[in-house]
Amino acid sequence: MADDKPIIKATTPNSQKYDTKIDIYTNDPREEHESIHIAINSDDKSAHIIDTTNGSTEHSDVKCFLTTACMRHYYSNFNDNCYELKILRWFRDKFVDEDDIKHYYEIAPIIVEAINNEKENETIYSYIYHDIIEYCIAQIENKNFEEAYFRYKNCILAFEEKFARPFLEKKLVNVLKLSR
Amino acid sequence: MWKKDINENIDYIIKQIEINLNNINVLEKELYFEMSKKQIVDCFKKIFITVKKWKQYIDNNDIYSIQKEYKEIESDVSELELCLVEYDNIFHCEGISYSLHKIGNILIEILDNKEVD
Numbered sequence: 245m246a247d248d249k250p251i252i253k254a255t256t257p258n259s260q261k262y263d264t265k266i267d268i269y270t271n272d273p274r275e276e277h278e279s280i281h282i283a284i285n286s287d288d289k290s291a292h293i294i295d296t297t298n299g300s301t302e303h304s305d306v307k308c309f310l311t312t313a314c315m316r317h318y319y320s321n322f323n324d325n326c327y328e329l330k331i332l333r334w335f336r337d338k339f340v341d342e343d344d345i346k347h348y349y350e351i352a353p354i355i356v357e358a359i360n361n362e363k364e365n366e367t368i369y370s371y372i373y374h375d376i377i378e379y380c381i382a383q384i385e386n387k388n389f390e391e392a393y394f395r396y397k398n399c400i401l402a403f404e405e406k407f408a409r410p411f412l413e414k415k416l417v418n419v420l421k422l423s424r
Numbered sequence: 425m426w427k428k429d430i431n432e433n434i435d436y437i438i439k440q441i442e443i444n445l446n447n448i449n450v451l452e453k454e455l456y457f458e459m460s461k462k463q464i465v466d467c468f469k470k471i472f473i474t475v476k477k478w479k480q481y482i483d484n485n486d487i488y489s490i491q492k493e494y495k496e497i498e499s500d501v502s503e504l505e506l507c508l509v510e511y512d513n514i515f516h517c518e519g520i521s522y523s524l525h526k527i528g529n530i531l532i533e534i535l536d537n538k539e540v541d
Contacts, residue, residue, distance in 0.1 A: 253525050255502035256495075259458055265502050267521065274436065274519035283506055294509050301510045 250412075254350075261285055262292065266350060268412070270297070280412075282353050291353035306356040313372035328377050335384050339393055348400055355403050358411035372399075427482050430530050433523040434475055434482075441472045444515045457507040464507065467500050471520075478527075491531055498524055 251269045259265075262283035270278045281294040295302045306312070314329055315322045336345060359365050376399045383392035445468055451461050459467070474497055481489045501524050505517040512518050 251522070253522075255521070255525075256499050257502035257506055258496075258499035259503050259506065261458065262506070265506060267505070267518070269518065269522065273522045274516070277518070279509070279512075279518055281506060281509060294506070296509065296512075 257283065259283070263287075264350070282350075284349055284353065286349055291349075293353060293357060304357065306353045306360075310352075310372065310377060312356055312359075313369045313377060328381055331381050331384055332377070335380070335389070335392060335396075339389055340396070344397060344400075351400065351404050351408055354408040354412065358407035359403075361411070362407075426530055426534055430482055430527055431479065433527045433530075434478055436523045437475050437520050438472060440516050440520050441468050441475075444468055445472070447514055450511070450514055456511075459503065459507040464504065467504055471497055471500055471504075487531060487534055490527075491535065494528060494531065498528065 249271075251271070251273070252266065254264060254266050256263060257265045263286050264284040266282040266284070268280040268282075273279065278297040279294075280297060283292045283294075285291065291306050293302075293304045293306060295304070310332060311324070311329060314326055318326065359368050362368060376395060380392045380395055383389070383395065445465070448461075448465055448468075451464065454460055456464060474493055478490050478493075481487070501517065501521050504515075505521045508515050508517045
């Protein structure tokens with residue numbers, strides 16, 4: 245069992261709300277296993293995560309981490325159409341490569357869940373707001389689109405490496421240890 | 425070899441859905457995430473009938489007919505897996521989904537190598 249590698253696949257569920265689903269199994273799901281399912285809605289950029297790796301089934305809803313950072317910044321005054329998100333969406337639709345957008349919306353829910361599990365998540369969201377969102381907005385306003393893209397892409401790659409990968413590995417390794 | 429591999433996965437799906445249809449009364453609620461109990465039953469039946477047909481296609485070396493129906497069945501299974509994740513110890517939709525995924529991978533391999541005769 246300990247040698248089993250996690251299995252990851254992506255499908256398109258026949259769903260009214262979700263257009264993509266990523267399934268992660270600790271091992272062959274026809275045998276005893278644990279799993280994480282991430283159902284993604286590309287239209288409103290939200291995702292629903294179903295996690296069975298803690299011995300029970302946990303459901304959580306997440307949005308993209310840029311939106312979450314804005315929500316944390318504005319608290320009760322948050323508006324999904326705030327200036328920052330409007331500019332970032334315009335930039336995304338105009339300049340960001342389709343594959344990068346797809347990758348972002350697949351990885352973002354995992355990053356949000358991983359950040360939310362960090363003790364210092366307020367500090368991390370504050371960093372995202374000030375050092376990524378505000379920085380990119382300033383670059384876009386000054387028409388430095390390449391620099392904005394560079395910061396946007398690098399931050400996603402860095403967050404994926406720092407939060408998403410260790411988070412998934414930790415969860416799956418814990419399950420493999422328990423099932424030995 | 426590919427026929428044996430696909431048939432093994434089809435057999436797993438058919439056998440499991442047969443069990444599931446017999447156990448369907450375990451579902452006491454009307455709605456499971458996005459699907460009603462009736463939709464779940466209808467979906468299992470549709471997958472059962474379609475996948476059973478695939479055995480005949482395989483006997484006739486007719487991979488293309490399976491390929492045509494595969495995506496729709498994959499979407500149905502994916503939705504069932506999502507809606508019944510809390511009942512996976514009874515309905516094993518994750519196992520069904522994985523068996524279907526394996527069939528998909530074999531189809532890709534065959535079609536890439538064009539060894540269908």
